[in-house]
Amino acid sequence: MKYTIALLAGDGIGPEVINEAVKVSDAIAKKFNHEIIWTPALTGACAIDAVGVPYPDETHEICMKADAVLFGAVGHPKFDNDPSAPVRPEQGLLLMRKKLGLFANVRPTFTFPSLIDNSPLKRERIEGTDLVFLRELTGGIYFGEKGRLDGGETAYDTCTYTRVEVQRLAKKGFELAMTRTKKLCCVDKANVLETSRLWRETVQAMEKDYPEVTVSYEFVDAVAMRLVQWPNSYDVLITENLFGDILTDEASVISGSMGLMPSASVGEHTSLYEPIHGSYPQATGLNIANPLATILSAAMMFEDAFGLKEEAATIRAAVNKSLEQGIITEDLATKDAKTYKTSEVGDWLVANL
Amino acid sequence: MKYTIALLAGDGIGPEVINEAVKVSDAIAKKFNHEIIWTPALTGACAIDAVGVPYPDETHEICMKADAVLFGAVGHPKFDNDPSAPVRPEQGLLLMRKKLGLFANVRPTFTFPSLIDNSPLKRERIEGTDLVFLRELTGGIYFGEKGRLDGGETAYDTCTYTRVEVQRLAKKGFELAMTRTKKLCCVDKANVLETSRLWRETVQAMEKDYPEVTVSYEFVDAVAMRLVQWPNSYDVLITENLFGDILTDEASVISGSMGLMPSASVGEHTSLYEPIHGSYPQATGLNIANPLATILSAAMMFEDAFGLKEEAATIRAAVNKSLEQGIITEDLATKDAKTYKTSEVGDWLVANL
Ligand SMILES: CC(C)[C@H](C(=O)O)[C@@H](O)C(=O)O
Ligand SMILES: CC(C)[C@H](C(=O)O)[C@@H](O)C(=O)O
Numbered sequence: 169m170k171y172t173i174a175l176l177a178g179d180g181i182g183p184e185v186i187n188e189a190v191k192v193s194d195a196i197a198k199k200f201n202h203e204i205i206w207t208p209a210l211t212g213a214c215a216i217d218a219v220g221v222p223y224p225d226e227t228h229e230i231c232m233k234a235d236a237v238l239f240g241a242v243g244h245p246k247f248d249n250d251p252s253a254p255v256r257p258e259q260g261l262l263l264m265r266k267k268l269g270l271f272a273n274v275r276p277t278f279t280f281p282s283l284i285d286n287s288p289l290k291r292e293r294i295e296g297t298d299l300v301f302l303r304e305l306t307g308g309i310y311f312g313e314k315g316r317l318d319g320g321e322t323a324y325d326t327c328t329y330t331r332v333e334v335q336r337l338a339k340k341g342f343e344l345a346m347t348r349t350k351k352l353c354c355v356d357k358a359n360v361l362e363t364s365r366l367w368r369e370t371v372q373a374m375e376k377d378y379p380e381v382t383v384s385y386e387f388v389d390a391v392a393m394r395l396v397q398w399p400n401s402y403d404v405l406i407t408e409n410l411f412g413d414i415l416t417d418e419a420s421v422i423s424g425s426m427g428l429m430p431s432a433s434v435g436e437h438t439s440l441y442e443p444i445h446g447s448y449p450q451a452t453g454l455n456i457a458n459p460l461a462t463i464l465s466a467a468m469m470f471e472d473a474f475g476l477k478e479e480a481a482t483i484r485a486a487v488n489k490s491l492e493q494g495i496i497t498e499d500l501a502t503k504d505a506k507t508y509k510t511s512e513v514g515d516w517l518v519a520n521l
Numbered sequence: 522m523k524y525t526i527a528l529l530a531g532d533g534i535g536p537e538v539i540n541e542a543v544k545v546s547d548a549i550a551k552k553f554n555h556e557i558i559w560t561p562a563l564t565g566a567c568a569i570d571a572v573g574v575p576y577p578d579e580t581h582e583i584c585m586k587a588d589a590v591l592f593g594a595v596g597h598p599k600f601d602n603d604p605s606a607p608v609r610p611e612q613g614l615l616l617m618r619k620k621l622g623l624f625a626n627v628r629p630t631f632t633f634p635s636l637i638d639n640s641p642l643k644r645e646r647i648e649g650t651d652l653v654f655l656r657e658l659t660g661g662i663y664f665g666e667k668g669r670l671d672g673g674e675t676a677y678d679t680c681t682y683t684r685v686e687v688q689r690l691a692k693k694g695f696e697l698a699m700t701r702t703k704k705l706c707c708v709d710k711a712n713v714l715e716t717s718r719l720w721r722e723t724v725q726a727m728e729k730d731y732p733e734v735t736v737s738y739e740f741v742d743a744v745a746m747r748l749v750q751w752p753n754s755y756d757v758l759i760t761e762n763l764f765g766d767i768l769t770d771e772a773s774v775i776s777g778s779m780g781l782m783p784s785a786s787v788g789e790h791t792s793l794y795e796p797i798h799g800s801y802p803q804a805t806g807l808n809i810a811n812p813l814a815t816i817l818s819a820a821m822m823f824e825d826a827f828g829l830k831e832e833a834a835t836i837r838a839a840v841n842k843s844l845e846q847g848i849i850t851e852d853l854a855t856k857d858a859k860t861y862k863t864s865e866v867g868d869w870l871v872a873n874l
Pocket of ligand 2: 360389611614
């Protein structure tokens with residue numbers, strides 16, 4: 169088969185980790201007789217520098233025409249100190265999510281046996297952790313009306329959700345739960361927020377369509393606690409945009425393998441795959457960034473966007489083998505273990521697929 | 522001196538833990554020649570049962586007349602499954618905060634050396650943790666306009682902040698930082714929210730009045746991560762209501778001493794002291810709940826509301842001694858350590874002040 173993949177490398181270490189994912193993907197394609205056409209496009213700070221906006225129309229066209237999008241990371245320190253600057257990389261991210269209709273962000277958190285001791289949490293608390301957050305990504309307070317009143321003295325943000333928005337996200341949650349241990353947790357703040365009450369009543373009404381799924385409803389503050397206490401008690405969690413932003417980042421730390429966690433954003437027009445980490449400007453150009461999160465994101469792409477399970481499994485098996493054999497970048501090294509460069513890890517994987 | 526303290530025991534284990542705090546407070550008063558007048562009042566589920574509302578006017582009058590409020594916990598399972606029920610204990614809590622003008626919730630997280638291994642986090646990650654959250658408590662999305670549109674199909678919540686609201690909270694943050702290690706972290710989501718940008722610009726403008734304080738600005742998602750990674754890197758954190766709700770609960774788990782953490786809510790008219798834990802309905806009447814969080818809340822009250830440092834220190838010293846000597850309730854017990862009843866812990870403290 170032939171696949172067109174939009175390649176949005178972005179800023180910082182983005183191009184370096186994307187490069188390794190391309191190498192590994194090409195090797196997989198060759199092995200399984202597929203053809204991949206990569207269509208690179210600008211996004212983030214580099215797009216602002218080049219054309220003045222973080223998500224150019226041309227990039228959007230390229231994404232819409234592709235079978236999937238592989239994304240690196242965006243962000244540059246020159247934009248960091250002024251969150252009210254008129255043009256910023258994050259705006260491109262939000263615009264891209266909205267225009268591509270990527271309403272569900274899929275963020276798995278799982279443990280790698282060989283890395284479990286990297287976690288800040290004790291081994292017995294995290295062993296067996298294998299959870300997935302489905303974060304709503306194109307609604308809520310991120311996209312509601314916001315502004316100033318009283319000559320700038322009062323600020324407001326509006327969180328809005330429609331039943332349809334909740335249903336389409338929850339549907340993905342129920343479906344995902346059906347492929348796993350059939351446990352779904354709806355995370356909300358229904359004791360305070362009207363939008364949360366809409367979430368809860370909508371999910372409750374859908375329960376009858378998935379009689380095998382056990383659904384729990386937990387408040388966001390309680391989940392923030394239990395995630396640290398017993399992450400392995402969760403399976404699939406669904407939640408709104410802002411809660412998802414906070415909780416998925418919290419969860420990412422738990423497994424001790426934050427630099428390895430992939431993610432997908434899926435929805436109406438296409439799907440996008442990206443590592444959960446940022447653009448780590450300090451490491452730019454040093455060939456030290458860990459490419460595995462991006463490579464595992466490519467594996468998610470093969471499996472979920474193209475339905476190529478074996479190809480995905482082959483990538484994951486090679487990644488596991490590389491970890492077991494200590495072919496690791498410096499972020500994963502304990503004590504004076506030998507470490508490898510970004511490109512060396514990619515090369516090793518290509519040679520060991 | 523003579524102090525009038527409004528006593529809001531609330532629901533579940535509330536009355537049991539409050540009872541021990543009263544015993545210890547009375548013993549301290551006797552030792553230091555103070556007089557305490559306790560004025561009990563209803564709040565929570567028990568107030569709904571008795572008079573139909575969770576925060577009766579009479580209770581409010583009693584709180585307004587008192588020098589401070591000591592609070593147990595509210596909540597009853599019969600209200601749990603229906604967050605849209607017309608009358609619920611939480612509404613009383615929010616109304617009380619608003620009417621008493623308790624705009625700053627002070628939530629310390631610190632470690633007890635003898636309990637450090639109870640933490641889900643590894644010892645080396647949490648040793649030395651001693652941070653305080655100041656959570657804004659009477660504004661934001663909790664109190665903004667909310668409702669339904671389109672015949673119930675769309676829900677919305679509004680988050681609003683004024684510069685004055687931010688200033689008064691931030692002022693307490695700067696002042697608190699001055700009494701500690703002079704590090705202040707402002708937690709926001711200024712890359713997305715207009716209210717966060719108001720927070721950030723307001724705090725930035727105040728920096729010049731506290732030249733000795735080092736201020737950092739971090740996004741809420743990043744703090745949710747770093748709290749689990751390196752909680753001991755924080756000192757004072759200030760944040761808005763909803764972020765504070767989530768992050769203070771997350772932080773409470775870190776020290777492994779969640780059942781021991783006190784809190785204060787301060788502001789315009791009075792101050793209120795309460796354990797951070799809830800009403801644990803399952804333990805009601807069993808005399809097994811840990812009274813230490815409430816007793817340490819009483820210590821905060823002596824120190825902060827009445828300026829009685831030595832009295833507070835005496836309570837804390839006795840609590841530390843009780844922990845060292847293993848006079849603990851069953852929640853703190855590891856393996857087959859001997860445990861004590863709620864009232865026995867209180868009795869021991871009274872005898873050992
Ligand atoms: C950069 C920021 C706008 C973004 C978000 O809040 O969604 C990021 O934190 C993320 O989670 O992808
Ligand atoms: C019960 C609930 C309304 C309350 C809150 O969200 O403020 C609680 O979680 C708290 O933190 O005191």
